[in-house]
Amino acid sequence: MNILAIGCHPDDVEIACAGTLAKCVKRGDKVTVCHVSSGNLGHVIIPPDELRVIRANEAKKAGSLAGIEVISAGFDDLEIYDNNKEARDKIVDVIRYANPDVIITHNPDDYMPDHTAVSRLVFDASFTATLPNYDYPRVFSDENTPPAKLVPIYYMDTLAGVNFNPTEFVDISEVIDL
Numbered sequence: 001m002n003i004l005a006i007g008c009h010p011d012d013v014e015i016a017c018a019g020t021l022a023k024c025v026k027r028g029d030k031v032t033v034c035h036v037s038s039g040n041l042g043h044v045i046i047p048p049d050e051l052r053v054i055r056a057n058e059a060k061k062a063g064s065l066a067g068i069e070v071i072s073a074g075f076d077d078l079e080i081y082d083n084n085k086e087a088r089d090k091i092v093d094v095i096r097y098a099n100p101d102v103i104i105t106h107n108p109d110d111y112m113p114d115h116t117a118v119s120r121l122v123f124d125a126s127f128t129a130t131l132p133n134y135d136y137p138r139v140f141s142d143e144n145t146p147p148a149k150l151v152p153i154y155y156m157d158t159l160a161g162v163n164f165n166p167t168e169f170v171d172i173s174e175v176i177d178l
């Protein structure tokens with residue numbers, strides 16, 4: 001199976017579902033992680049331009065340890081809005097490229113505006129990406145990339161515990177050391 005996890009900042013997916021993703025790699029799935037934003041505002045001392053590079057390198061390294069491809073949609077923190085064609089098209093491009101059978105992303109009731117925007121964008125783009133004649137700027141996919149399948153979306157825990165009632169649990173004991 002192809003698994004696509006779309007998190008906003010470099011660390012969201014890693015904190016909330018890296019164990020699940022590592023397990024998927026172990027059983028033979030192809031796993032792609034997309035960070036929509038650079039995480040450039042995530043530190044109180046390190047300036048944004050420096051932090052953007054540090055976090056991109058950390059994300060690639062973390063992904064390679066687990067056998068996961070890591071890509072970025074190229075936004076900066078707090079510049080992501082869900083009702084936005086450019087942003088939706090970027091997620092369409094990522095979904096077509098990864099050709100997922102399952103998508104994992106943020107819960108719609110998350111506590112942070114970038115997270116809730118990404119949740120909505122992924123929901124909307126997952127439908128848009130299935131339409132054969134939909135045109136969009138291609139970065140990762142190309143003219144020959146087929147439309148995506150309409151697939152289940154799983155939401156990650158919000159960490160803040162707001163309105164999140166999990167219905168699925170994954171035992172990650174076997175990959176906890178990684």
Ligand SMILES: [Zn+2]
Nearest residue numbers: 008009012115
């Ligand atoms: Zn985040």
